[in-house]
Amino acid sequence: MPSDSDDSISERGKVLTEEELDLTRHDNVDELDDGRYVVSTGGSTSDEATEAREQVREARKSLDSSAGDPDDGGTEITEMEVNAWLEDHFREVDAQYGFHATAKFDDGVSRHQVVSNDVVTSFESLLIWYAQHVGGGTPVEDVLGILLAESSVSVRYPVRTLTGLLKRYDIDRDDSIGDLIEAVSDEEAVALSKD
Known part of the structure; x- marks a missing residue:
């Protein structure tokens, strides 16, 4: 990343x-x-x-x-x-979006409230808060990746996220899937993000 x-x-x-x-x-x-x-x-x-x-x-x-x-x-x-x-x-x-969440975690009960006019900010806030409580010190982005990978929800990413991954590893149309696998083989995880 x-x-x-x-x-x-x-x-x-x-x-x-x-x-x-x-x-x-x-x-x-x-x-x-x-x-x-x-x-x-x-x-x-x-x-x-x-x-x-x-x-x-x-x-x-x-x-x-x-x-x-x-x-x-x-x-x-x-x-x-x-x-x-x-x-x-x-x-x-x-505000257009908001939530108040109260959750029980291993270490107790926590509350989190956000109001915003940005739907992404509201969603990110909820995800980060949850990941921080269940991650046990694991970085938030890793916790979220694990949770999504292990859940039964099939996530569909916009094509531009794959394009961003390919650009980060200097993979283009002339390269093979094998080249992509080799480029990411030393990584524990890869980030799918725009650009």
Whole structure:
């Protein structure tokens, strides 16, 4: 795989470093609470973050007051109520795509929420988050490759991804499939990406 410094790699196609994955470093991201962030698609998020924090506080107060003390006969929050709150929350989000995932992993429970106007950014965020939790220190791109290869889902890649692979190994129409196999034989895995 080409290095991040390779000028031929687009910003969208490069492998992200740990620093780039640290959401708290970015100006357009504000942390609401542990593991929850507001991501703005443009400009500063301070007003949005303040509003979102206030909504979270109000929702918690509302849930706390409705739940009461179970020993006092107060009602508990049901899964249906949580789902309804999340549905209402996402209907009000000013973005085309978003998700809130809560998952149990070997090391505990983790939540991840993203809202974006970019469908690829939303999907990448979910994949990276999942791979980081199940990978056990294995690089994210390797985890994703293994998961896709081992799943029963047959992935169809655009033809340009194969063209990009052939270009990286200087394979052209005059070369054989054997030449391609020889070119990649020392690799543990190959990246199918544009260009």
